Amino acid sequence: MASSACKSCDAPSSFSSSASGLSTHKETLEEIPKTDAPFDKVSPPDVEPEQSLRASENPTDDSDLNHTLTFHGQGGTLLGIQAVNIFLTLVTFGIYLFWGKVNVRKYLIGQTAFKGDRFAYHGTGMELFIGSMKAFLVLGAMTALFQAAPLMPGGKAVSILAFTSGYLGFMLFIPIAVVGSLRYRLSRTSWRGIRLSFRGPVKDYVKISILGGLFSFLTLGLYYPIFHARKRSFLVSNAYFGSLSFDFDGEGKDLFNSFLLALLLTIPTLGFCWFWYMAERHRYYWSHTKLGSSKFKSTVTGSRLLILSLTNILLLIVTLGFAWSWTSIRKVQFNCSNLLLEGRLDMESIFQDAQSATATGEGLGNLLELETDFGIG
Amino acid sequence: MKPILELADSHLQLTWEGDYLDGWSANRQRVGVYLEKHRISIKTESGEVFYLPYQELRQTQGFYEGEPVRFEWDGDTPRALVIQDSEFLPSLHRNVGNKASHIHNPANRSLRLKLTFAAAVSSIVIAASLYLWGIPTIASLATHYVPVSWEKKLGAGVMSYLAPPEKLCKNKELRQSVQLIFSGLIPVNSDIPYSFEISIIDSRIVNAFAAPGGYIGLYHGLIEQTKSPEELAGVLAHEVQHIVKRHSTRALLQQASSNILMSALTGDLSGAQAFGLASADNFFRLKNSREAEREADEEGMKMILEAGIDPEGMIHFFDHIKEYEENLPGIYKYLSSHPGTRSRVSHLNILAKHAPEGKTTKLIGNDLWDKIKKSC
Numbered sequence A: 001m002a003s004s005a006c007k008s009c010d011a012p013s014s015f016s017s018s019a020s021g022l023s024t025h026k027e028t029l030e031e032i033p034k035t036d037a038p039f040d041k042v043s044p045p046d047v048e049p050e051q052s053l054r055a056s057e058n059p060t061d062d063s064d065l066n067h068t069l070t071f072h073g074q075g076g077t078l079l080g081i082q083a084v085n086i087f088l089t090l091v092t093f094g095i096y097l098f099w100g101k102v103n104v105r106k107y108l109i110g111q112t113a114f115k116g117d118r119f120a121y122h123g124t125g126m127e128l129f130i131g132s133m134k135a136f137l138v139l140g141a142m143t144a145l146f147q148a149a150p151l152m153p154g155g156k157a158v159s160i161l162a163f164t165s166g167y168l169g170f171m172l173f174i175p176i177a178v179v180g181s182l183r184y185r186l187s188r189t190s191w192r193g194i195r196l197s198f199r200g201p202v203k204d205y206v207k208i209s210i211l212g213g214l215f216s217f218l219t220l221g222l223y224y225p226i227f228h229a230r231k232r233s234f235l236v237s238n239a240y241f242g243s244l245s246f247d248f249d250g251e252g253k254d255l256f257n258s259f260l261l262a263l264l265l266t267i268p269t270l271g272f273c274w275f276w277y278m279a280e281r282h283r284y285y286w287s288h289t290k291l292g293s294s295k296f297k298s299t300v301t302g303s304r305l306l307i308l309s310l311t312n313i314l315l316l317i318v319t320l321g322f323a324w325s326w327t328s329i330r331k332v333q334f335n336c337s338n339l340l341l342e343g344r345l346d347m348e349s350i351f352q353d354a355q356s357a358t359a360t361g362e363g364l365g366n367l368l369e370l371e372t373d374f375g376i377g
Numbered sequence B: 001m002k003p004i005l006e007l008a009d010s011h012l013q014l015t016w017e018g019d020y021l022d023g024w025s026a027n028r029q030r031v032g033v034y035l036e037k038h039r040i041s042i043k044t045e046s047g048e049v050f051y052l053p054y055q056e057l058r059q060t061q062g063f064y065e066g067e068p069v070r071f072e073w074d075g076d077t078p079r080a081l082v083i084q085d086s087e088f089l090p091s092l093h094r095n096v097g098n099k100a101s102h103i104h105n106p107a108n109r110s111l112r113l114k115l116t117f118a119a120a121v122s123s124i125v126i127a128a129s130l131y132l133w134g135i136p137t138i139a140s141l142a143t144h145y146v147p148v149s150w151e152k153k154l155g156a157g158v159m160s161y162l163a164p165p166e167k168l169c170k171n172k173e174l175r176q177s178v179q180l181i182f183s184g185l186i187p188v189n190s191d192i193p194y195s196f197e198i199s200i201i202d203s204r205i206v207n208a209f210a211a212p213g214g215y216i217g218l219y220h221g222l223i224e225q226t227k228s229p230e231e232l233a234g235v236l237a238h239e240v241q242h243i244v245k246r247h248s249t250r251a252l253l254q255q256a257s258s259n260i261l262m263s264a265l266t267g268d269l270s271g272a273q274a275f276g277l278a279s280a281d282n283f284f285r286l287k288n289s290r291e292a293e294r295e296a297d298e299e300g301m302k303m304i305l306e307a308g309i310d311p312e313g314m315i316h317f318f319d320h321i322k323e324y325e326e327n328l329p330g331i332y333k334y335l336s337s338h339p340g341t342r343s344r345v346s347h348l349n350i351l352a353k354h355a356p357e358g359k360t361t362k363l364i365g366n367d368l369w370d371k372i373k374k375s376c
Helices: A050-057 A061-062 A075-091 A097-110 A125-153 A155-187 A201-218 A226-236 A253-265 A273-287 A302-318 A324-337 A362-368 B088-100 B107-144 B148-162 B174-182 B219-226 B229-244 B245-266 B271-306 B312-325 B339-352 B367-373
Strands: A023-028 A065-073 A112-113 A118-119 A189-191 A194-198 A239-241 A242-248 A289-291 A294-298 A339-342 B015-021 B028-035 B039-044 B048-053 B057-062 B069-073 B081-085 B197-201 B207-209 B216-217
Touching: A065 A324, A075 A324, A097 A112, A097 A118, A097 A125, A097 B057, A118 B057, A118 B081, A125 A155, A155 A189, A155 A201, A155 A226, A155 A362, A201 A226, A201 A324, A226 A239, A226 A242, A226 A273, A226 B048, A239 B015, A242 B197, A253 A273, A273 A289, A273 A294, A273 A302, A302 A324, A324 A339, B015 B039, B028 B081, B028 B088, B081 B245, B081 B312, B088 B107, B088 B312, B107 B245, B148 B197, B148 B207, B148 B216, B174 B197, B174 B229, B174 B367, B197 B219, B207 B229, B207 B245, B216 B219, B216 B229, B219 B312, B229 B245, B229 B271, B229 B312, B245 B271, B271 B312, B312 B339
Parallel strands: B197 B216
Antiparallel strands: A023 B048, A065 A112, A065 A339, A112 A118, A118 A189, A189 A194, A194 A239, A239 A242, A242 A289, A289 A294, A294 A339, B015 B028, B015 B081, B028 B039, B039 B048, B057 B069, B069 B081, B207 B216
16 A cells, blocks of 8 residues: 555656646746746745755765764653543543554654654554454454363363464464564654665564574573574564665674673672663664664663663652653653664665555554564663 | 745745655755745745645644644655744744644644643543442442353352362361351341352461352351351351342452553553552552441341341451451451451441340350361
């Protein structure tokens, strides 16, 4: 569905009305009647030269070597959005929940800017509602299998078989939901009008998850950092910004020593050492992530992550959860302010290449309460 | 950001600067934007101009202070126009009027703030009334429609978990005596739809419980603490009333509906908020359980009186257990699940005063009971 409208037109910047199929009208300046031609008053040129240099597309703008993310969201506004969401969810007997989720997402994504341009979220409540209903039916069938297992005719063997297949079904759903969620969310997110997308085949992720889970179990968890990095690698290297692919060349074995150290220090540090491990892993992952020829860099540190997490938890406890909006904002702010993209980003080489995605995976992810983003904290 | 045309009054300003995204490339182009009567005209730096009727513009950003205004048009991968200047929207509405009524008007933000506040207050009122009155009322009404057979299944499940056969006292004399005491409680022509089943659990715990569908669990520790069969009759009468009044079934329904309400409220929230609400939920559940206890006491006492059993037994038991428990760790306490005993004893005393004149039935001799209650 979301294939680029302009894929069919080879001249994307010509503003031809036929390319869009909608009634945008192209006219040259000469064609506009004098009385209806306000630009005459300001042209030529219609933009001051220094203004033009500052604001228009220019080579120095995009060849800057550090590109930062900024976040403009405010806790008070998010609280207001949430209050309206709760009200409408209550009076619609829960149906509005999906529209509410979209409102929050639109706000958080719309308040995030990269190189000064805001991201945009294009998902709708209706598609999330339909996706969630489908996911609900699928999960409902699995749950029924679970419930019916002890009542199955044919004795204990059949019951165990039904239970095991139900359990494996759930295990299978997690990777399917992770990929589905990511595919949906990226397909609905854009920057400068260019959609992100995820193009990895779900069966590969299921394979990685099952094998990785099994190895981690057999090695008493020692395989986990390698497993985690493999998942990350799959999720990142199959993500695209328009026609430009993200790349990931990190390997879990590079994190193994730190993981082992964190494991050993768990008891003496009461588990707090994991904040440092998480920060290190986050930095490592991003430093091995590329977009085109540009490299990401994360500046997250263990102490800052610990302070963020502790103060957020404290805020939530003290306010009985009402500080949720502020803690969410702090989290996104933290993620944005600690991430930058280094190197020249060639805007000329990036084109729209949107991919279709349904919200069913997202619905599954919501039902299973999965978190699918690349943030931390 | 400066407008292209510097006019003395931004109210009248019709020409603005914006960025145009063509939905195809990641380059943004600087454009001039002009507000006309029925349409917006956009002129690129290369001199191309195109027009868009206001109705075709979809506003997707610019609803909050400081957020640039974003209009989109066309299908799946739309083109977009982004205008940074916060004066643009007010100017649009002043100059274009109701042609742009579908576009956000910052002048309405104070009204939106008031409505948001009203929505927040209403949410609290609705959620609280649903929780405090709506759900309990619905649960009480719905409880009457739960078939006894469902309750029996549920109760059997609870019993297989809390009182599995291998943990039960096997002593025949004890079981028969308890059954004798119990049968004295239920009138012959009773219309109670349950057939009761009492399980005596071999444990030092001083407690008793009722599961839906007619199941009563008695811990042997509690039996040992009774000084007379009448005291045990008091406990049994209390538990029978929990079953007859369907307290646990109602609590289950209530909990299920509260969970739905909670998930509606915490749909997008994190664990801590859910934790806050769950604590409040526990607090009210405890309050509800106290009410259920009082009802079971009152109705239980009526049952004792109607059966012609000495009401002092029930009162003694609660009185005695209160003193006994002061030296016990939490898990063994009857009071841990039966709160507010001090006031309950005095309440039972008042109820017992309404006892009809006449001789009470002696169930089993106290000496014999002392002997029987020790076996298991």
